[in-house]
Amino acid sequence: MPKVRVHNMTISLDGFSAGENQRIDAPFGDGVGWGDELHAWFVEASRDAAAGKTGTDVDYYVRGDENIGATIMGRNMFGPQRGPWQDESWKGWWGENPPYHHDVFVLTHHPRPKLEMDGGTTFHFTDDTPERVLERAFEAADGKDVRIGGGAAVVQQYLRAGLIDELHLVIAPLLIGRGERLLDNVAEGVEGYRVAEMVSSSSVTHVMLVRR
Incomplete structure (x- = not known):
């Protein structure tokens, strides 16, 4: 049966996945840059995977793409703009050929026409409920998992809806102090999960939570 999965979600020791004031010149907020202490493991693992190397971080990185048929993301992940679209020129952080190569559903209060990109990625901008978006993603995934x-x-x-399998x-060895904490306001949601894996590399600790 297809699953709903989250992969390579990196947080600091104090639980933050991003800092304050996310914007175009600081996508992850103040003090959190792409490739810095928080995401250095991911950048290195992606390079090693492309070079055919193996290792703990590479193994987890690669698992994040296996059997994925559709992706759901938030407006903040797609880009730095907030509120109504000033225009529709922004096409994401990833250039003309994003790394998804399948349907991507962007949750937003301000829908816009779908955006077809090179390589098979199509962004759908929707204000449907998370549950309805998940139904659409499963339809698009055609028997594969949804990320x-x-x-x-x-x-x-x-998580609060209990829909993640x-x-x-990925816990990185640094403190951010303020920003967006991943596991805030999800107390009831996480009660239904258990730790199935906990493996440390020289850079980070990987923790896999699964439904009980």
Whole structure:
């Protein structure tokens, strides 16, 4: 049976997945840059995977793409703009050929026409309920799993609803202090999960949560 999965969701020791004031020149907020202490493991693992190398971080990185047929993400993950779209020129952080290569559903209060990109990625901008979006994602995935890509607010919605089957957290050895904490306001949701794996590499600790 197809699953709902979260992979490679990196948080700090104090539980933050992003800092404050996320914007175009600081997508993860103040003090949290792409490739810095929080995400360095991911950048290195992606390079090693492309070079055919193996290792703990590479193994978990690769698992994040296996058998994924559709992705759900929040507006904040798609781009830095907030509120009504000023225009529709923004096409995401990933260039003309995003790394998804399947349907991606962007949760937003301000829908816009779908965006077809090179490589088979189509972004759908929807204000449907999380449950309805998940139904659409399963339809698009055609028997494969659906990935909840992030950010934290979207993962929290699906956790509170008890809809996530697997949640892969990556704990990086740093403190951020303020920003967006992943596991805030999900007390009832996480009660239904258990730790199935906990493995440390030289860089981070991987924790896999699954339904009880």
